[in-house]
Amino acid sequence: MESKAKVLIDCQDAKGLVYKISKVFYDKDLNIDNNREFVDKEAEKFFMRTVVTGKFEPKELADELTRVLPSNADLRVITPRRKKIVLLVTKESHALGDILIRHADGELEADIEAVIGNHNILEELVRRFDVPFFHIPTEGFSREEHEEHVMRMIDELCFDYIVLAKYMRILTPSFVQRYEKKIINIHHSFLPAFIGANPYKQAYERGVKIIGATAHFVTDDLDEGPIIAQDVIPVNHRLSWQEMQRAGRDGEKIVLSRALNLVLNDRVFVHGNKTIVF
Amino acid sequence: MESKAKVLIDCQDAKGLVYKISKVFYDKDLNIDNNREFVDKEAEKFFMRTVVTGKFEPKELADELTRVLPSNADLRVITPRRKKIVLLVTKESHALGDILIRHADGELEADIEAVIGNHNILEELVRRFDVPFFHIPTEGFSREEHEEHVMRMIDELCFDYIVLAKYMRILTPSFVQRYEKKIINIHHSFLPAFIGANPYKQAYERGVKIIGATAHFVTDDLDEGPIIAQDVIPVNHRLSWQEMQRAGRDGEKIVLSRALNLVLNDRVFVHGNKTIVF
């Protein structure tokens, strides 16, 4: 029976890697559907993403590849499996709505396990799509207590990625570390410009002629994680910061969905504070 | 005889300004070729740029307009006159070259009085276009002494604007204040991201997916002056910072020339730390 897998390799660079890897595929009579590599010469790192088809046992393929790769290689042989995501939201609906619509028409390559909101404003929208919504209020709780509630909820769910679809709470290091490389955020500016609160107001006050949006993995440092995708929108002196905010939403939702799609397709390698996007 | 003028008004907002101003034009039987206004409601400021043609005495027109404008209005009646610019350069030729070519084919709406370089590398290129080049070396001089030489040279020249076409020296406050609102710089990043030295290296290290260029008026605060124009260029993980730098040059020269063209056409109002661009 024909199988299909994405082979992802992230390892120390070495001579002959392409040869050795492609020899494994060739010896096992696999077809290469798609192949992309990148060598970061400064860091001496090798990245490869290959889609193979043929008759093979994923475990066996992984073992044979491991034999030819440098030690400490990060190898993943990913067979087709529908991924799952959990969304965290606050009050704004545009990023969430875009994902819900894509989910509803089958374009999103993942199932939405649940949406968790620190407000309940978006519950109605989420329920329209028959997706579970959990309201975890912040009132009466410290930041740590509230996050504890969120983590307990998340840990009961099955998921591959947590998507912050305009979740307007700052996460603590313990949250971020618990879900390392699994949290994707949309920041409403062209990072690293306008880190922090109300970037549109900052952009308005600075008088920029272009605003942007940035989707990135979340790390300890606020708005400093590896960038997956960015986009920009031209503005001018006629726009108030509220109008910039409105104009910027289109960029935010498109960039988040594009980044999410890349991640769900296993096209993104995290490499220090950067990404390799194939 | 038919005259033509650009009327630029920057004043406190007040009721009936458009009526009163257009009444002056109407009473003098002038044609409005082009008209744009903007009211900054927050600051309660009114900006207007009108191109008028007809039979009129500019001084008289200014007087009549002054009569209907709020006190302290900044009014300029600009009759057609070829402007002059002085360029400051260091070693990179792309921004300078773009301006020289536009100058040579008549597209630049100004004459280049001179190019001043703190290195003499670009002298050959400038001489090819029969433009005076002055080399004011930095070796053996303090920053203040060197700038003193540059200012003395500039003050002997006739100019409307000083264009920093990749001039890689930081200007002192006394230089900046002496030529207030007259210095245009191209910064090789999407400001306010990557202020300061080597923004391409900073951009590379941050792993951004888009780089940019920003043309702005120079003020005391490094890279903080009013932005005139910006543009962006997509990049990816495959580019070294040197390759980003090379890719970014196209953006730099285009943005600088576009901003220069706007300024030379009297289309830019400076308003605090922002610009109104008509």
Add this chain to the structure above:
Amino acid sequence: MESKAKVLIDCQDAKGLVYKISKVFYDKDLNIDNNREFVDKEAEKFFMRTVVTGKFEPKELADELTRVLPSNADLRVITPRRKKIVLLVTKESHALGDILIRHADGELEADIEAVIGNHNILEELVRRFDVPFFHIPTEGFSREEHEEHVMRMIDELCFDYIVLAKYMRILTPSFVQRYEKKIINIHHSFLPAFIGANPYKQAYERGVKIIGATAHFVTDDLDEGPIIAQDVIPVNHRLSWQEMQRAGRDGEKIVLSRALNLVLNDRVFVHGNKTIVF
């Protein structure tokens, strides 16, 4: 009591128009919140959009303006009123979904009266938002008969604009003429490139490096109506036409929503086969 109105003027150009119009506003003690004009010199046409506030009777204001305008001027004094739209759809959900989400969160400045589909695939999505969906099937009917059914349905509804949100049927001249300047379409290419069927396949076969989307008013000539907004998305040789189509959807929905927003805000003048967008 304070009133507010958008004054839209489209007339033959003449000397003193700005003066005469602003005099009417001034004499009635109105505030100008926002004002934009444009003169098409070739066509000798004058366009103006002014937002005024103050104490006034719209009918009276219109009468006084009419007195100072050239004969045959097209004058509209539009007081705040929530507009209504009808959507026509086929099978694709992205453009419809984007409008439904904006509608649900209050960002769309109109109510959706109904969605009419020639298929019933999108009924479920529309019903999730408590918006009426009418399925008018094509099977067993000639193009004319089917359109007759659609027109009968539309005529029973109250609406300002008909939005073709990926409605994949060609409209007959009688339909188009009946709703002149009221039908907005999104064409999935950068018009005038790739007119007609399957523009993504055409784009793929031509090997373009950028694809686009165009929102326009519908006229008799297929895909030839006045363009309201356009946007582009970079592509490359690695994309199949189906992948171009998927990538292009983001552009389509954003451009359609942006155009719709402009039209609903009365910012678009139709001028021959072009638009003036303020």
Add this chain to the structure above:
Amino acid sequence: MESKAKVLIDCQDAKGLVYKISKVFYDKDLNIDNNREFVDKEAEKFFMRTVVTGKFEPKELADELTRVLPSNADLRVITPRRKKIVLLVTKESHALGDILIRHADGELEADIEAVIGNHNILEELVRRFDVPFFHIPTEGFSREEHEEHVMRMIDELCFDYIVLAKYMRILTPSFVQRYEKKIINIHHSFLPAFIGANPYKQAYERGVKIIGATAHFVTDDLDEGPIIAQDVIPVNHRLSWQEMQRAGRDGEKIVLSRALNLVLNDRVFVHGNKTIVF
């Protein structure tokens, strides 16, 4: 002694190609500096561009690769060599000027053998850069006779590519066929929109909101050759077609230089009427 070569392969797709090719590199102890492949599944074609370094004889490397490639493979082993270009121009200087500046500062990876103009307007500019300029006038000659003169001149020169830097003459099929895949043109529109004469006027009359520029290889069919690069510039109703033309020039020169750079770096494969750009 260390050598370096770009290996370009364009052949029928087959199983194990990557393995067989990388085995040749591995057996010869070569380093892969950079590698990109693409398989066009529809056409069953394989494209690969690899930069290798090491100790090797190019002829030998080519022979060994030929042995493992399908018959009829198009294989090129390109060792470092400065390329040469010939420019054809008419009256406009922006595209020519951009290339001359890049040439002068060492950014262009080619030498300019000569510039040939059907007018002599640009002679002065070209001579400023000590580049030979040949004026081949059209007056008194038929299209065929004029082209005969141009071809005779070109054939005496040594060149890799002919660049039409705003050469406003239509080439005959015999000219195009003589220099197949060697002629690069910049068309001043977003092809395939506005084929033919005065695309800016066409764009103006159509009322588009975005204009573009397209660099492509020249084939028999006017403006129908394989596209190498495209870019766009936003416009609006305020621009006359002459202003669109002026705004468009920036796009034209940047796109032409970018395309030229890709071609000079052997990054472009022609595949039917399309390009693969690595």
